[in-house]
Amino acid sequence: xxxxxxxxxxxxxxxxxxxxxxxxxxxxxxxxxxxxxxxxxxxxxxxxxxxxxxxxxxxxxxxxxxxxxxxxxxxxxxxxxxxxxxxxxxxxxxxxxxxxxxxxxxxxxxxxxxxxxxxxxxxxxxxxxxxxxxxxxxxxxxxxxxxxxxxxxxxxxxxxxxxxxxxxxxxxxxxxxxxxxxxxxxxxxxxxxxxxxxxxxxxxxxxxxxxxxxxxxxxxxxxxxxxxxxxxxxxxxxxxxxxxxxxxxxxxxxxxxxxxxxxxxxxxxx
Amino acid sequence: xxxxxxxxxxxxxxxxxxxxxxxxxxxxxxxxxxxxxxxxxxxxxxxxxxxxxxxxxxxxxxxxxxxxxxxxxxxxxxxxxxxxxxxxxxxxxxxxxxxxxxxxxxxxxxxxxxxxxxxxxxxxxxxxxxxxxxxxxxxxxxxxxxxxxxxxxxxxxxxxxxxxxxxxxxxxxxxxxxxxxxxxxxxxxxxxxxxxxxxxxxxxxxxxxxxxxxxxxxxxxxxxxxxxxxxxxxxxxxxxxxxxxxxxxxxxxxxxxxxxxxxxxxxxxxxxxxxxxxxxxxxxxxxxxxxxxxxxxxxxxxxxxxxxxxxxxxxxxxxxxxxxxxxxxxxxxxxxxxxxxxxxxxxxxxxxxxxxxxxxxxxxxxxxxxxxxxxxxxxxxxxxx
Numbered sequence: 001x002x003x004x005x006x007x008x009x010x011x012x013x014x015x016x017x018x019x020x021x022x023x024x025x026x027x028x029x030x031x032x033x034x035x036x037x038x039x040x041x042x043x044x045x046x047x048x049x050x051x052x053x054x055x056x057x058x059x060x061x062x063x064x065x066x067x068x069x070x071x072x073x074x075x076x077x078x079x080x081x082x083x084x085x086x087x088x089x090x091x092x093x094x095x096x097x098x099x100x101x102x103x104x105x106x107x108x109x110x111x112x113x114x115x116x117x118x119x120x121x122x123x124x125x126x127x128x129x130x131x132x133x134x135x136x137x138x139x140x141x142x143x144x145x146x147x148x149x150x151x152x153x154x155x156x157x158x159x160x161x162x163x164x165x166x167x168x169x170x171x172x173x174x175x176x177x178x179x180x181x182x183x184x185x186x187x188x189x190x191x192x193x194x195x196x197x198x199x200x201x202x203x204x205x206x207x208x209x210x211x212x213x214x215x216x217x218x219x220x221x222x223x224x225x226x227x228x229x230x231x232x233x234x235x236x237x238x239x240x241x242x243x244x245x246x247x248x249x250x251x252x253x254x255x256x257x258x259x260x261x262x263x264x265x266x267x268x269x270x
Numbered sequence: 271x272x273x274x275x276x277x278x279x280x281x282x283x284x285x286x287x288x289x290x291x292x293x294x295x296x297x298x299x300x301x302x303x304x305x306x307x308x309x310x311x312x313x314x315x316x317x318x319x320x321x322x323x324x325x326x327x328x329x330x331x332x333x334x335x336x337x338x339x340x341x342x343x344x345x346x347x348x349x350x351x352x353x354x355x356x357x358x359x360x361x362x363x364x365x366x367x368x369x370x371x372x373x374x375x376x377x378x379x380x381x382x383x384x385x386x387x388x389x390x391x392x393x394x395x396x397x398x399x400x401x402x403x404x405x406x407x408x409x410x411x412x413x414x415x416x417x418x419x420x421x422x423x424x425x426x427x428x429x430x431x432x433x434x435x436x437x438x439x440x441x442x443x444x445x446x447x448x449x450x451x452x453x454x455x456x457x458x459x460x461x462x463x464x465x466x467x468x469x470x471x472x473x474x475x476x477x478x479x480x481x482x483x484x485x486x487x488x489x490x491x492x493x494x495x496x497x498x499x500x501x502x503x504x505x506x507x508x509x510x511x512x513x514x515x516x517x518x519x520x521x522x523x524x525x526x527x528x529x530x531x532x533x534x535x536x537x538x539x540x541x542x543x544x545x546x547x548x549x550x551x552x553x554x555x556x557x558x559x560x561x562x563x564x565x566x567x568x569x570x571x572x573x574x575x576x577x578x579x580x581x582x583x584x585x586x587x588x589x590x591x592x593x594x595x596x597x598x599x600x601x602x603x604x605x606x607x608x609x610x611x612x613x614x615x616x617x618x619x620x621x622x623x624x625x626x627x628x629x630x631x632x633x634x635x636x637x638x639x640x641x642x643x644x645x646x647x648x649x650x651x652x653x654x655x
Contacts, residue, residue, distance in 0.1 A: 073550025087595030092308030
């Protein structure tokens with residue numbers, strides 16, 4: 001479980017997060033939604049441990065401030081929004097970085113599974129993001145969406161086992177589907193859901209409300225650096241919330257059998 | 271983990287992903303297949319072996335060739351005691367080989383390795399292939415440290431000078447380089463991102479500033495100091511001696527010993543500071559160690575050889591084209607190729623116009639400057655210039 005308790009982040013003189021508290025359970029996908037500039041990414045960075053903040057962030061009960069970078073790396077992996085790299089690494093080399101850098105867990109994993117397993121994990125991770133056969137390509141020559149999926153494969157191989165020694169690992173995804181086509185949006189969301197099903201946890205910053213409703217177990221709605229609502233998609237995705245959080249008066253409908261909410265831009269009331 | 275997280279009815283990419291553990295008819299074919307599958311480590315190891323052989327060859331060639339006709343064969347025969355006549359080895363030959371050519375080759379190897387590895391580490395640290403101690407003012411800072419020692423060493427810091435002896439020059443150059451690298455990093459990097467333009471321009475400014483202070487010191491220097499300065503600043507291996515090697519070798523070898531521990535971290539840093547931290551790299555510590563290492567090896571190299579440019583930019587770049595940017599292989603390969611290149615440049619420098627010598631800096635600049643322009647033009651778009 002990841003818990004953020006009263007997290008406040010200041011950048012310069014501006015406070016960008018005000019006492020944000022949220023909980024992300026293992027086995028569940030937690031989505032953070034909200035308008036641009038509402039503090040979603042900052043929240044994710046605070047949870048990842050890369051930002052100085054007031055308040056506490058706990059992962060599996062341990063304060064992230066008390067863990068060394070390489071210890072943290074065995075408990076969570078992060079998919080950033082966009083990554084520009086300076087040198088011509090191949091896709092395989094990038095993905096294998098997730099396995100070889102710092103994270104002793106992956107080394108342990110590789111040692112346990114025997115020789116050559118690092119290569120196997122890298123390959124399976126690439127296949128999981130539908131990039132089988134891309135290992136030999138240069139990262140810089142891929143499209144934005146392909147690069148994003150390589151990064152996901154890299155993050156995934158860092159915490160390949162969703163549960164290790166009884167301790168669940170967390171994927172922190174910042175807009176994981178932002179530059180993907182519809183098919184790969186589904187591929188990636190299913191991958192994340194599968195990771196949760198196998199005992200890991202996922203925290204994703206999302207813009208697509210329909211994918212959020214379809215895949216998330218827990219939705220955190222943010223506005224102006226504060227958490228406005230949190231709960232199951234059906235509980236928080238309401239007409240009133242759309243208007244309060246996004247300033248966008250629109251109708252939330254439901255897919256008939258399951259009652260899964262969905263929104264259509266066409267229903268916007270001007 | 272099942273790979274089948276794809277949409278229902280969707281087939282995986284038809285291209286089979288090549289397994290790196292396939293059985294291949296020959297090791298070379300296996301290396302080629304691995305490279306095509308994105309794994310260049312086999313290729314890199316092969317190149318490192320090859321470079322090691324080339325380095326040995328260059329070293330031997332350097333000891334054997336020169337303006338004077340001193341035979342190594344005779345020296346070896348004299349050393350092994352198979353022939354003891356005066357004709358086999360004159361004292362002159364012995365001095366030429368053991369006290370002139372050998373220290374020169376050793377110093378060339380050390381300085382070349384130090385410059386190339388500093389360049390590679392700096393490029394990793396700044397995430398930019400144009401970062402080079404010579405280009406961004408680090409060598410100028412080291413030079414200032416050396417000049418301060420030569421001019422003020424005998425008067426202001428005379429006590430200190432006698433205390434540290436032969437290490438005074440390299441240590442002073444180290445501090446000059448350290449201060450410059452630190453300032454450069456603080457100026458060019460904001461929020462974990464390094465601006466190329468800021469880095470290069472700040473480097474120009476820092477080099478100019480170091481040059482101005484150096485100028486003032488030269489203006490203040492007396493005749494003897496001026497002569498020392500001139501000899502020091504020639505940028506050559508001409509003054510190579512076992513004393514110089516004793517002064518520089520410990521610092522350079524210590525830096526080279528640290529470098530392998532930076533490789534994985536520098537690889538991760540390619541993806542950005544945040545991503546490196548996510549992957550478990552203690553980023554702050556990595557940066558500190560990298561800066562100190564670059565400063566130490568550049569400082570020591572500059573202290574004993576003056577300013578020799580472009581080795582740090584050409585060598586890593588050529589190697590990246592061959593084996594890719596993985597620092598685990600790039601750094602050792604850079605050390606070997608840098609050493610070889612400097613030995614070769616030195617051989618050219620002392621044999622093209624015998625018995626006179628060209629300063630080696632001229633040779634490396636002739637080879638390096640057009641190369642630098644080529645990198646610049648080729649990578650203009652992707653480096654955001």
